[in-house]
Amino acid sequence: MGFCNLGYCRKFINHVSSTNFHSRWRHPCSFLYSTTSNASPPPLGALHGHYFKNGSLQNTNLANYLLSLHVKSSNMNHAHKLFDEILHKDTQTWTILISGFARAGSSEIVFSLFREMQAKGACPNQYTLSSVFKCCSGESNLQLGKGVHGWILRNGVDGDVVLENSILDLYLKCKAFEYAECFFELMVEKDVVSWNIMIGAYLREGDVEKSLDMFRNFPYKDVVSWNTIIDGLMQCGYERLALEQLYSMVKHGTEFSAVTFSIALILASSLSLVEVGRQIHPRVLKFGLNNDGFIRSSLVEMYGKCGKIDKASTILKDVPLNFLRKGNFGVTRMEPKAGIVSWSSMVSGYVWNGKYEDGIKTFMSMIRELVVVDIRTVVTIISTCANAGALEFGKQIHAYIKKIGHRVDAYVGSSLIDMYSKSGSLDDARMIFGQINEPNVVLWTSMISGCALHGQGREAISLFEGMLNKGIIPNEVTFVGVLNACSHVGLIEEGRSYFRMMKDTYHINPEVEHYTSMVNLYGRAGHLIEAKNFIFENGIAHLTSVWTSFLSSCRLHKNIEMGKSVSKMLLQSAPSDPGAYVLLSNMCSSNHRWDEAATVRSLMHQRGVRKQPGQSWIQLKDQIHTFVVGDRSHPQDKKIYSYLDSLIGRLKEIGYSYDAKLVMQDVEEEQREVLISHHSEKLALVFGIINTLHRTPIRIMKNIRICTDCHNFIKYASQLLERQIIVRDTHRFHHFKQGSCSCGDYW
DNA sequence: ATAGGGTTAG
Numbered sequence: 001m002g003f004c005n006l007g008y009c010r011k012f013i014n015h016v017s018s019t020n021f022h023s024r025w026r027h028p029c030s031f032l033y034s035t036t037s038n039a040s041p042p043p044l045g046a047l048h049g050h051y052f053k054n055g056s057l058q059n060t061n062l063a064n065y066l067l068s069l070h071v072k073s074s075n076m077n078h079a080h081k082l083f084d085e086i087l088h089k090d091t092q093t094w095t096i097l098i099s100g101f102a103r104a105g106s107s108e109i110v111f112s113l114f115r116e117m118q119a120k121g122a123c124p125n126q127y128t129l130s131s132v133f134k135c136c137s138g139e140s141n142l143q144l145g146k147g148v149h150g151w152i153l154r155n156g157v158d159g160d161v162v163l164e165n166s167i168l169d170l171y172l173k174c175k176a177f178e179y180a181e182c183f184f185e186l187m188v189e190k191d192v193v194s195w196n197i198m199i200g201a202y203l204r205e206g207d208v209e210k211s212l213d214m215f216r217n218f219p220y221k222d223v224v225s226w227n228t229i230i231d232g233l234m235q236c237g238y239e240r241l242a243l244e245q246l247y248s249m250v251k252h253g254t255e256f257s258a259v260t261f262s263i264a265l266i267l268a269s270s271l272s273l274v275e276v277g278r279q280i281h282p283r284v285l286k287f288g289l290n291n292d293g294f295i296r297s298s299l300v301e302m303y304g305k306c307g308k309i310d311k312a313s314t315i316l317k318d319v320p321l322n323f324l325r326k327g328n329f330g331v332t333r334m335e336p337k338a339g340i341v342s343w344s345s346m347v348s349g350y351v352w353n354g355k356y357e358d359g360i361k362t363f364m365s366m367i368r369e370l371v372v373v374d375i376r377t378v379v380t381i382i383s384t385c386a387n388a389g390a391l392e393f394g395k396q397i398h399a400y401i402k403k404i405g406h407r408v409d410a411y412v413g414s415s416l417i418d419m420y421s422k423s424g425s426l427d428d429a430r431m432i433f434g435q436i437n438e439p440n441v442v443l444w445t446s447m448i449s450g451c452a453l454h455g456q457g458r459e460a461i462s463l464f465e466g467m468l469n470k471g472i473i474p475n476e477v478t479f480v481g482v483l484n485a486c487s488h489v490g491l492i493e494e495g496r497s498y499f500r501m502m503k504d505t506y507h508i509n510p511e512v513e514h515y516t517s518m519v520n521l522y523g524r525a526g527h528l529i530e531a532k533n534f535i536f537e538n539g540i541a542h543l544t545s546v547w548t549s550f551l552s553s554c555r556l557h558k559n560i561e562m563g564k565s566v567s568k569m570l571l572q573s574a575p576s577d578p579g580a581y582v583l584l585s586n587m588c589s590s591n592h593r594w595d596e597a598a599t600v601r602s603l604m605h606q607r608g609v610r611k612q613p614g615q616s617w618i619q620l621k622d623q624i625h626t627f628v629v630g631d632r633s634h635p636q637d638k639k640i641y642s643y644l645d646s647l648i649g650r651l652k653e654i655g656y657s658y659d660a661k662l663v664m665q666d667v668e669e670e671q672r673e674v675l676i677s678h679h680s681e682k683l684a685l686v687f688g689i690i691n692t693l694h695r696t697p698i699r700i701m702k703n704i705r706i707c708t709d710c711h712n713f714i715k716y717a718s719q720l721l722e723r724q725i726i727v728r729d730t731h732r733f734h735h736f737k738q739g740s741c742s743c744g745d746y747w
Numbered sequence: 748a749t750a751g752g753g754t755t756a757g
Contacts, residue, residue, distance in 0.1 A: 099748060127748045134749070165749040196750045227751045262752045294752045376754045383755065415755040446756045480757040513757055 060088045064096060071100035089120075095128040102131035105374035108406060110135045111144065126163045133166035142174035161189045165197060172201035192222050199225065203232025208241075223257045231263045239271050256283075258292050265298035277302040290315075359384060364393075367400060375406055382415040389701035389728055391423035392619050408432065410440035417443070421450030424699045424726040424733060439472050449481035454733045455742050457489030464498075474506060480513045487521035488732055490746065495521045512543055519546045523553025524746065528562060544574045551580060555587045563587050571603070578604070578611040590708075614704045616680035618688050627683040636687065641678075644686045647717065648677060656716040658709065681710050681727060689721065697724040705729045715739050 063086045070079035083089075083097050094117045101109045114132050117124060124132070129152065136145035149167060152159065159167075164187050171180035184190070184198060195218050202211035215221070215229045226249045233242035246264060256264070261284050268277035281299065289295050296315060303311040363381050378401060385394035398416060401408065408416065413436045420429035433447045444467045451460035464482050467474065474482075479502045486495030499518055502508045515538060522531035531550055540546050547570050554563030563584065570580035581604040588597035604611075617626040625634065634640065648656075658677070681700055688698040706729045718725045719739030727734045735742035 095748085102748085125748095130748045137749095160748090162749045167749090169749065191749095193750045198750095200750065224751050229751095231752065257751090259752045266752080292752095297753065374754095379755055380753075386755095411755055413755080418756060440755095442756050444756090449756060475756090477757050484757080511757090517757095 058087050060086065060090055060093065064090070064092050067093065067096050071096055071103075074100075074104065076100055076104055076106070089122065091122050091125055091128070094122050095125060095131070098128055099131040102134050105138065105376070107135035107139045107141075108404075111141075124157075126157065126160055129157065130163050130166040133163075133170050137166070137170045137173040140174050142170070142176065145170040145174070161187075161191050161194070164189075165191070165193050168194060169197050169201075172197060175205075177201075177205075192220050192225065195220075196222075196224050196228050200228045200232060203228065203236060206236055208233065208236055208238060221252075221254070223254050223260060226252075226254055227257065227259045227263055230260075230267070234263070234267055234270065239267065242267055243271065243273075256287075258287075258289050258295060261287070261289060262292070262294040262298045265295065265302050269298075269302040274302070359388075364396070375401075375412065378406075379412055379415045382412075382419050386415070386419040386422040388624070389423045389617070389699070390619055390624060391420075391425060391699060392621065394419040394423055408436060410436060410438045410443040413438075414440070414442045414446040417446040417450055421446075421453055422728070424728060426450060426454045426456070426733075439470055441467075441472055441475055441478065444472055445475070445478040445481055448478060448485065452481050452485035452488060452732075454735070455488045455744075457485040457491055460485035461491070461494060474502075476502075476508050476511060476514070479506075479508065480517060483514060483517035483521065487517055487524060488743075488746075490521075490525045492521060492525055492527070510538075512540075512545055515540045515543065516545050516549050519549045520553070523550050524556060526553075526557050528553060528557065528559055532562075542573075544570065544577055544579075548577070548579045548583070551583045551587075555583055555590070558591065560587055560591050560593075567600075575607055576609055578609050581609060582611050612704060614680050614702065616684040616700055616702045618684045618698070618700050620688070620691055625684070625687060627680040627687070629680050630678045631680065631683055634683075634687070636690070639690060640683055640686050643690055644677070644682060647686065647689075648713075651713065651716040651720060654716060654720060656713060676707075676709055679707065679710050681706060682713060685714065685717065685725065689723070695722060697726060699726045700728070702727065702729045705731060706734065711741065711745070715741055 063082070067079055067082055067086070070076075070082060079097060079100055083093065086093055094113065098110055098113050098117070101113065110132060114124070114128070117128070129148065132148055133145060136142070136148070145167075149170075152163075164183075168180060168183055168187070171177075171183060180201070184194065187194060195214070199211045199214050199218075202208075202214065211229065211232060215225065218225065226245065230242045230245045230249070233239070233245060246267065249260075261280060264280055265277055265284075268274070268280065284290055284295055284299070290299075299315050303315070378397060382394060382397055385391075385397060394416075398419075401412065406412065413432050416432045417429045420426070420432065429447065429450045433443070436443060444463065448460045448463050448467075451457070451463065460482060464474070464478070467478075479498065482498050483495055486492075486498065495518065499510070499514065502514070503510065515535075518534055519531050522528070522534060528550075531553065535541050535546055535550070547566055551563055551566050551570065554560070554566065564587075567580050567584035567587075570577070571584075574580065581600055585597045585600040585604075588594070588600065613628055615626055615628055617624050619625075627634065631637070648658075652658075681702055684700045685698060688700065692698065706727055711734065714725050714727065714734075714736050716739065717723070718736035722738075725736040727736070732743065
């Protein structure tokens with residue numbers, strides 16, 4: 001508490017008072033505008049070159065003005081270049097650049113500039129300092145923040161309410177609550193921002209009562225106060241309460257801001273109040289806010305949730321590709337933060353529509369255009385790569401992180417571990433994990449889940465034990481990983497005891513995922529009775545997912561009677577879920593009960609239930625190639641099919657036989673054999689074989705589970721071709737090598 | 748120049 005007393009010394013440092021940021025902001029070149037009021041201003045690049053040539057950059061004021069123009073148009077790479085050319089840098093020069101990078105969220109650059117500035121003997125002013133604090137808050141860099149705060153107190157820099165707010169925010173973001181509360185009490189001048197910071201901080205901590213209390217007792221609420229409380233309540237899971245506040249905001253007469261619209265749209269879609277969302281959309285258009293990245297992404301999410309995918313993708317499609325082009329005057333300019341989000345939502349939107357390729361390509365072109373992409377966005381994209389299983393793109397982004405010199409901390413590391421393990425490279429995931437020594441629960445959980453995904457049950461368990469030894473408290477996600485690990489390897493006893501540990505030692509209430517994992521554990525090991533008892537003992541018989549898992553175990557262990565009774569029940573209670581139909585039909589056909597299988601299929605057809613079309617994809621260099629069953633759309637299709645036919649023949653010679661039973665398709669019976677030999681994973685595999693060098697491992701991703709025939713086929717292929725073949729299905733990875741699979745045919 | 752919208756693991 002050494003520097004709790006905020007009696008700033010009134011000693012003015014000369015340059016602080018003499019540097020009036022705002023008055024110099026417009027002044028030096030204003031004549032440019034007055035003479036050409038209607039014409040667009042000359043391109044900034046030309047101005048820059050002009051001044052460079054005639055030596056104007058020696059005039060610091062003029063150079064600063066030019067610098068500020070670059071920063072205002074978010075052209076940070078130009079700004080940085082100009083900055084290097086300015087001969088005599090004053091405090092303002094540094095401040096303009098630093099605040100620009102702070103606004104863009106490039107904290108690392110801000111920190112290094114700040115250090116450089118101090119080393120060069122330029123004295124930071126309150127504007128520089130609030131930018132630095134903003135970055136410290138963003139990165140939760142308490143150490144640096146404290147140091148700078150100490151420096152302020154030692155040097156008696158005159159602070160204003162803005163600076164104090166940024167300090168307050170720093171301590172709250174770093175969870176130094178006692179200190180922050182004391183700081184708040186002692187603030188000489190508090191404004192609405194100070195209150196909003198406090199209210200927001202309590203909500204982040206989940207202290208709804210305290211924040212609501214503060215909010216209600218605060219008479220000078222502005223639109224941000226309302227946004228904060230509404231969004232915070234929503235984040236804390238109090239969606240109804242949030243909606244109430246939204247209504248009182250309207251009653252109160254506070255005008256909506258862009259943020260309010262964005263929050264309201266998310267609220268509407270999370271409460272499934274599609275009508276509310278639809279009412280908001282035209283108002284968004286009326287306010288001209290449809291170019292706001294946040295709002296756009298909320299609209300996409302809302303329409304996506306209510307099944308209007310077309311509408312959502314239209315909203316995405318409206319974004320011109322040069323929307324975010326930064327820099328010159330003639331082009332639409334956006335606030336950098338919103339720009340990054342809009343861009344990021346565009347990438348996510350593509351992914352959400354299954355257009356991984358477009359999404360990641362957009363990212364790559366963005367990197368080329370923007371020098372600065374903040375790390376949060378990068379993390380979002382890494383998780384996109386993880387879900388797409390796009391190893392090559394993921395690697396490029398990993399390289400990009402190295403290039404910009406960002407430290408791989410627990411946050412970034414977790415997403416990289418997830419990306420590598422979901423893309424099939426557990427070794428790379430292990431390598432990242434080995435490089436980070438942080439007792440972070442998410443970090444450890446990603447590694448545990450990665451092992452589980454690859455069937456490395458023992459490794460997952462030893463990681464989990466290691467984590468406990470380090471004193472890291474596991475959470476509910478950790479247990480999902482651990483239980484999955486047990487169920488993939490059939491470690492019944494361990495699974496049971498970890499489930500108990502979760503409830504008794506860590507007081508975590510099991511969620512659907514944990515229950516499903518337990519039912520999976522018992523069921524896959526063939527303990528069907530125990531699985532059934534578990535379901536009833538835990539009162540989870542109303543959950544569709546546990547029965548679906550149970551049903552798939554019935555199929556695995558060929559217990560057709562139990563399977564049938566469960567399916568019947570499922571077809572009644574969840575008639576629109578395709579899972580039960582598919583499983584039941586497959587179970588019937590694999591037991592040669594063709595008629596019953598056909599009945600199930602026609603019932604499904606009658607009820608208009610459609611199964612998710614199976615897709616497989618494989619990445620080759622910069623492209624993802626996607627295949628569906630019987631796909632003829634690929635440019636190499638002739639080559640693929642003829643190779644596939646000859647491969648089937650060669651595999652049959654070494655023992656592969658076509659497995660007739662199984663896998664439902666919405667087609668006539670006689671087409672069955674043809675179809676099965678043209679399953680999407682076979683096409684993707686052949687495409688991979690043709691286009692890569694001998695012995696290169698092949699990685700294939702699938703959006704549904706791999707069928708028995710394909711599993712068998714790939715086993716033989718891995719033997720014949722001496723290739724490692726890695727397949728990711730919805731549940732786990734299969735590593736095929738020399739004729740066998742890492743799952744031990746247990747999936 | 749400070750606060751609010753998207754942010755890693757199931």
